[in-house]
Amino acid sequence: MSMTPEQATRFAEIFNRVTQNVESALLGKTRVIQLALTALLSEGHLLLEDFPGTGKTSLARAIAQSVRGVSSRIQFTPDLLPGDVTGMSIYDQRQGEFVFHQGPVFANIVLADEINRASPKTQSALLEVMEESRVTVDGRTHTVGRPFMVIATQNPVEQAGTYRLPEAQLDRFIMKTTLGYPDHRATLAILEGAGTRSHDSVIPSVITSENVVELAALAQTVHVEPTVLDYIARLVEATRSAPEVRLGVSVRGALALVRTSKTWAAVHGRSYVLPDDVKALAGVVLTHRLVLDPEAEFDGVTPDSVIAQLLMDVKPPVERGTDA
Numbered sequence: 118m119s120m121t122p123e124q125a126t127r128f129a130e131i132f133n134r135v136t137q138n139v140e141s142a143l144l145g146k147t148r149v150i151q152l153a154l155t156a157l158l159s160e161g162h163l164l165l166e167d168f169p170g171t172g173k174t175s176l177a178r179a180i181a182q183s184v185r186g187v188s189s190r191i192q193f194t195p196d197l198l199p200g201d202v203t204g205m206s207i208y209d210q211r212q213g214e215f216v217f218h219q220g221p222v223f224a225n226i227v228l229a230d231e232i233n234r235a236s237p238k239t240q241s242a243l244l245e246v247m248e249e250s251r252v253t254v255d256g257r258t259h260t261v262g263r264p265f266m267v268i269a270t271q272n273p274v275e276q277a278g279t280y281r282l283p284e285a286q287l288d289r290f291i292m293k294t295t296l297g298y299p300d301h302r303a304t305l306a307i308l309e310g311a312g313t314r315s316h317d318s319v320i321p322s323v324i325t326s327e328n329v330v331e332l333a334a335l336a337q338t339v340h341v342e343p344t345v346l347d348y349i350a351r352l353v354e355a356t357r358s359a360p361e362v363r364l365g366v367s368v369r370g371a372l373a374l375v376r377t378s379k380t381w382a383a384v385h386g387r388s389y390v391l392p393d394d395v396k397a398l399a400g401v402v403l404t405h406r407l408v409l410d411p412e413a414e415f416d417g418v419t420p421d422s423v424i425a426q427l428l429m430d431v432k433p434p435v436e437r438g439t440d441a
Contacts, residue, residue: 120340125388129383134324138321141179142175143179144306145303155380156292157266159333159373161292161377164270164290165293165296167297173228177226182319183324186226187224191229191230195235202222202239202242203242204219204222222243223262224261225262228269233271243267244286244289264326292401294401336380342389342434348392349371352395353365353368355427361410362410363408370402374399381394392434395433404420409423
């Protein structure tokens with residue numbers, strides 16, 4: 118059953134309320150907040166590549182508070198162990214058995230700060246939980262519940278002693294974007310409230326975690342015309358044949374673009390996807406999935422420039438999408 122126009126309008130209203138609520142804690146970042154919430158409602162994970170002090174922790178905490186959920190923060194360091202992320206079984210002398218103690222991944226919004234500073238073994242501990250929303254410890258499976266989203270961060274500078282995320286793990290993130298520094302007006306507003314520490318601020322909840330799960334399911338009922346699916350397929354296939362690209366976008370990446378485009382359409386009050394929705398999200402959904410040819414990188418080619426060129430080369434469908 119496809120989403121109705123009335124449901125799309127209601128979806129957009131709720132989304133805008135949550136966006137405004139989060140923005141009260143993260144000033145001047147409407148676009149990034151919208152992308153983060155789109156990732157949440159598409160049941161995906163977000164990768165932020167940004168400098169320290171740009172509000173990544175505030176973003177995760179504000180989203181969790183807005184949806185009446187639980188947030189946690191994991192500071193990734195070289196000595197962090199997989200059990201520090203997922204949890205571990207500890208022997209209880211009173212009960213005479215091992216008892217599982219949940220790790221910080223058992224939350225609705227998990228901030229994995231500077232994920233590339235941990236060893237590959239610890240990074241891989243996130244793979245199962247990001248893909249299947251569950252962890253397996255000592256042969257026992259534990260679900261983390263819903264909604265569940267990982268917001269991982271990378272520092273674009275100070276790469277010494279870091280472990281580059283493998284392509285398989287990058288592919289697990291539905292989007293990659295950056296917060297950036299606030300503009301002058303937002304900076305002044307932040308400075309005016311300098312007397313309040315960021316972790317002391319609490320914003321009211323707008324919806325419940327159960328509502329988030331319902332909205333995520335509703336978003337996937339948005340109608341997608343076969344011509345739009347064909348456009349996404351041609352765009353993804355073009356990344357594999359681009360001369361600057363050594364490894365193009367996988368099928369998982371194409372599915373991610375479909376899922377997020379559906380949510381993005383609902384965010385704008387439509388029950389059907391337009392090619393413009395695909396164009397709006399192609400950059401944040403596809404760029405981190407590309408592996409460029411070393412010579413192209415040396416010549417200054419970036420994944421963003423490759424996707425921008427492909428969006429000009431691959432022609433979108435002419436016919437406008439309609440309600441199902």
